[in-house]
Amino acid sequence: MSEESLNILAEETSATTVQPAEKSAGDVVLLHEGDAVQVINDDQMYNEKDVVPFINKLKDDEYHVISIFGSQSSGKSTLLNHLFDTKFQTMNEQIKRGQTTKGIWMSSRKVTLSKKNLLIMDVEGSDGVEKSDDKDFERKACLFALSSSEVLIINVWEHQIGLYQGNNMELLKIVFEVNLQLFHGSQNEHKVLLLFIIRDHIGMTPLKSLKETMCNELDKMWEQIKKPLDLQDSKFTDFFDLEFKGFSHYFLQNDKFLEDCVALRNEFDSESIFNSNKYKLNKTLPLDGWELYSQNCWNVISSSEQLDLPTQQILVAKFKTKEISDGILQNYKSIAMVAYGTKDFNFKNLAEDMTKHLNKFDEQGGRYTESVYLEEKISLLNSMQELNYNALSQLLDEEIHENIILKNLQIKLQDKKIIKEVPSFMERSISIKNDLISEYNGDWVSLLELNVINSDNNEKLIQSFTSHINKVLELENKKESLKIKKKINKDLFKRLNEYLEVVVSKPDTLFWDGLKEFYRKTVSSLLKPFGSFETGYEFPLNFNETEHKDFIIKLASSNQKTLNKAISELTSVQKLALILEEQYKNIFLIDPENQTPRFFENMTISEMETLDTKCKNECESWLQLFAKGLDYSAFNYHLYSEDFVADFANESSNEDESDYEEFLDGDSLIKYGILSDLKKTKVLQEFNKKIQLINLQTKRTILQSRANTKIPPYIYALLFFLGYSKIIYVLKNPLWILTLLILGSSWIFVHRSGQYKFVFMIVQKWIDMVKQIIISKLREFLDETNNSDIKKPSSESYELDNLSKKNSNE
Numbered sequence: 001m002s003e004e005s006l007n008i009l010a011e012e013t014s015a016t017t018v019q020p021a022e023k024s025a026g027d028v029v030l031l032h033e034g035d036a037v038q039v040i041n042d043d044q045m046y047n048e049k050d051v052v053p054f055i056n057k058l059k060d061d062e063y064h065v066i067s068i069f070g071s072q073s074s075g076k077s078t079l080l081n082h083l084f085d086t087k088f089q090t091m092n093e094q095i096k097r098g099q100t101t102k103g104i105w106m107s108s109r110k111v112t113l114s115k116k117n118l119l120i121m122d123v124e125g126s127d128g129v130e131k132s133d134d135k136d137f138e139r140k141a142c143l144f145a146l147s148s149s150e151v152l153i154i155n156v157w158e159h160q161i162g163l164y165q166g167n168n169m170e171l172l173k174i175v176f177e178v179n180l181q182l183f184h185g186s187q188n189e190h191k192v193l194l195l196f197i198i199r200d201h202i203g204m205t206p207l208k209s210l211k212e213t214m215c216n217e218l219d220k221m222w223e224q225i226k227k228p229l230d231l232q233d234s235k236f237t238d239f240f241d242l243e244f245k246g247f248s249h250y251f252l253q254n255d256k257f258l259e260d261c262v263a264l265r266n267e268f269d270s271e272s273i274f275n276s277n278k279y280k281l282n283k284t285l286p287l288d289g290w291e292l293y294s295q296n297c298w299n300v301i302s303s304s305e306q307l308d309l310p311t312q313q314i315l316v317a318k319f320k321t322k323e324i325s326d327g328i329l330q331n332y333k334s335i336a337m338v339a340y341g342t343k344d345f346n347f348k349n350l351a352e353d354m355t356k357h358l359n360k361f362d363e364q365g366g367r368y369t370e371s372v373y374l375e376e377k378i379s380l381l382n383s384m385q386e387l388n389y390n391a392l393s394q395l396l397d398e399e400i401h402e403n404i405i406l407k408n409l410q411i412k413l414q415d416k417k418i419i420k421e422v423p424s425f426m427e428r429s430i431s432i433k434n435d436l437i438s439e440y441n442g443d444w445v446s447l448l449e450l451n452v453i454n455s456d457n458n459e460k461l462i463q464s465f466t467s468h469i470n471k472v473l474e475l476e477n478k479k480e481s482l483k484i485k486k487k488i489n490k491d492l493f494k495r496l497n498e499y500l501e502v503v504v505s506k507p508d509t510l511f512w513d514g515l516k517e518f519y520r521k522t523v524s525s526l527l528k529p530f531g532s533f534e535t536g537y538e539f540p541l542n543f544n545e546t547e548h549k550d551f552i553i554k555l556a557s558s559n560q561k562t563l564n565k566a567i568s569e570l571t572s573v574q575k576l577a578l579i580l581e582e583q584y585k586n587i588f589l590i591d592p593e594n595q596t597p598r599f600f601e602n603m604t605i606s607e608m609e610t611l612d613t614k615c616k617n618e619c620e621s622w623l624q625l626f627a628k629g630l631d632y633s634a635f636n637y638h639l640y641s642e643d644f645v646a647d648f649a650n651e652s653s654n655e656d657e658s659d660y661e662e663f664l665d666g667d668s669l670i671k672y673g674i675l676s677d678l679k680k681t682k683v684l685q686e687f688n689k690k691i692q693l694i695n696l697q698t699k700r701t702i703l704q705s706r707a708n709t710k711i712p713p714y715i716y717a718l719l720f721f722l723g724y725s726k727i728i729y730v731l732k733n734p735l736w737i738l739t740l741l742i743l744g745s746s747w748i749f750v751h752r753s754g755q756y757k758f759v760f761m762i763v764q765k766w767i768d769m770v771k772q773i774i775i776s777k778l779r780e781f782l783d784e785t786n787n788s789d790i791k792k793p794s795s796e797s798y799e800l801d802n803l804s805k806k807n808s809n810e
């Protein structure tokens with residue numbers, strides 16, 4: 001035994017899942033190059049605790065997995081340690097013979113040149129005293145090794161080749177059976193390299209003949225094992241590639257043994273041994289997914305379930321790509337959130353960020369099964385777009401309300417220029433709405449192109465925008481409908497007022513009929529721009545059929561309320577008293593036949609009193625007629641279609657009717673009559689007071705006309721006499737002469753300029769004025785002298801006195 005060989009003998013280490021064990025202060029096992037970890041522990045459990053840090057420590061992603069299989073104490077660990085510089089525990093026969101490798105161990109070798117990792121698994125061997133009965137674990141371990149390895153090294157002693165009863169053959173049978181179980185559905189896609197290392201190959205029997213013997217044995221075995229129907233004609237080489245290597249005796253030819261190791265190591269390092277693309281575990285399963293994959297596989301194997309490798313790989317791919325995608329999305333979210341918060345953030349930059357993150361996903365997730373990776377990529381993109389959409393819609397929600405819709409829409413709807421171009425509110429609102437939507441749509445086209453949002457998001461944005469517009473339009477439409485209604489009622493009210501003012505000035509017995517006729521004509525003319533009773537009405541509003549009907553019902557009802565309001569304005573005691581007074585005056589003071597004022601001077605007092613009674617009765621009858629009122633709910637028949645003739649009294653107005661609240665009292669006017677008896681009495685009292693004055697004045701006129709005697713001639717003579725003395729006085733006064741001279745020269749001027757007419761007119765006016773002054777003075781004088789004749793001892797004269805006094809007081 002050479003010195004080097006002796007050095008190789010490792011000391012038996014204590015029971016640990018890491019070889020060689022080196023613990024740090026914090027009880028964390030430190031791993032060094034070549035250290036081994038136990039993947040499946042002594043209790044046949046997956047050792048996640050050690051495998052995860054072991055895998056995470058391997059920096060480069062590319063890897064190959066190699067497993068060694070062979071009977072117990074067949075020098076597996078020794079071989080691996082020499083081949084790959086690993087530190088698997090080996091048996092020290094000077095201390096104890098027996099099993100050293102329990103469960104499944106794993107170590108790694110870094111190939112510096114290609115920067116690839118070789119993951120090497122040392123699988124517990126059988127055939128020893130300890131494991132002879134445990135075929136179950138051997139099978140499971142084999143399944144595990146095959147499920148995750150590209151190369152399976154089978155360690156065989158040269159002297160056992162050709163001995164079918166040897167333990168190796170049993171082992172190979174398991175490998176074949178397990179492989180069928182795992183890969184029978186995908187024999188063309190997946191292959192495992194069976195690398196037979198013939199140990200203690202002295203060289204007496206050439207490797208070629210050993211290989212032939214082995215292949216024959218394998219053929220025989222393949223025939224013997226139970227195969228699925230579709231694989232009855234298959235060969236084991238359909239599933240495996242075979243390679244044979246003879247290794248010299250470890251003790252007797254150690255130098256040569258070491259050379260054999262170096263040669264094979266080179267084949268691994270240069271990857272020439274992995275010449276087939278079929279060993280493609282690492283192609284579909286990146287190193288960071290290996291731990292999860294192997295753990296899942298072991299869980300399935302140990303629970304004795306059917307292990308379906310493609311499903312496991314898909315599961316891992318799904319899990320891992322999701323994990324990667326979540327990380328990337330989180331990162332994007334943090335960047336995007338900052339971007340959304342900045343004012344006027346640029347979508348182009350956001351799109352660039354998205355691309356960067358998607359590229360990162362390509363880099364990391366693209367190593368997994370393509371279909372899974374592509375699916376996850378779409379999902380990641382959707383998530384980013386959803387994030388953008390949410391931020392965008394939140395941003396727009398406020399903007400839509402405050403800026404785009406409310407301002408834009410309201411401004412445009414009320415824009416005088418636009419109103420002039422499109423007077424119909426309905427057409428105007430539709431056109432503005434379409435313009436805004438297409439403008440809005442245009443804004444998102446660029447975002448769609450940049451992939452910042454997807455078409456679903458875009459659709460949702462447009463929908464939300466449209467629904468916002470519709471809400472505002474609905475409101476504006478309502479306002480517009482109120483405007484139309486108010487305008488009609490305002491005009492109606494004005495015209496009714498004008499009409500009533502005229503019509504109540506006389507006690508017309510057909511008052512209500514006339515009012516009904518006028519109302520119908522007026523409403524009909526006001527509704528003319530919107531249609532007629534015959535054709536139906538169409539208002540320029542965005543109403544559906546029900547809303548339209550509802551609007552017309554309300555309009556009809558509001559017209560009646562307007563009528564009610566106009567009538568109500570007449571019903572105060574003062575107003576009615578004035579109306580009656582006016583009516584009385586119009587029939588008492590004016591002759592209805594020729595519409596001239598009555599000439600009371602020729603009437604006797606009793607004639608006047610008869611007339612007074614007649615007029616009073618007429619006025620009172622009118623009041624009775626008015627007070628009864630009329631149920632004018634039928635006024636709207638043949639104005640609006642019967643469907644729309646709402647029952648005015650029952651129509652309960654709730655919204656937008658505040659304008660009418662003030663005359664809701666009007667409802668009762670119809671139900672209980674316009675005036676109560678008490679109110680009527682008050683009106684009549686007031687009316688009688690007012691007409692008493694007129695009566696008294698009329699009587700006075702009659703009496704005055706009687707006393708109005710003609711002026712006697714002696715008065716004129718007296719006047720002439722008084723005037724003569726004044727003329728003499730003027731002639732004697734130089735100032736008056738001067739005045740006469742001025743007048744004379746003025747006359748010459750007038751004579752020459754021919755302005756007689758003008759002077760005549762002035763003189764005429766002057767004379768009239770003087771005449772009037774003289775007559776009024778004379779009347780005053782006569783009044784005083786005749787006063788005693790007028791005074792007679794009667795009740796009427798008493799009232800007259802009083803009233804004269806009252807008048808003078810007033």
Ligand SMILES: Nc1nc2c(ncn2[C@@H]2O[C@H](COP(=O)(O)OP(=O)(O)OP(=O)(O)O)[C@@H](O)[C@H]2O)c(=O)[nH]1
Nearest residue numbers: 072073074075076077078090091099100101125250
């Ligand atoms: N004859 C011979 N003995 C060897 C060779 N390689 C190793 N041994 C010896 O075989 C014994 C078992 O070696 P291990 O490497 O521990 O064998 P193993 O297969 O890993 O053992 P287990 O893990 O317990 O199954 C040790 O005493 C080694 O010195 C070899 O090539 N030829």
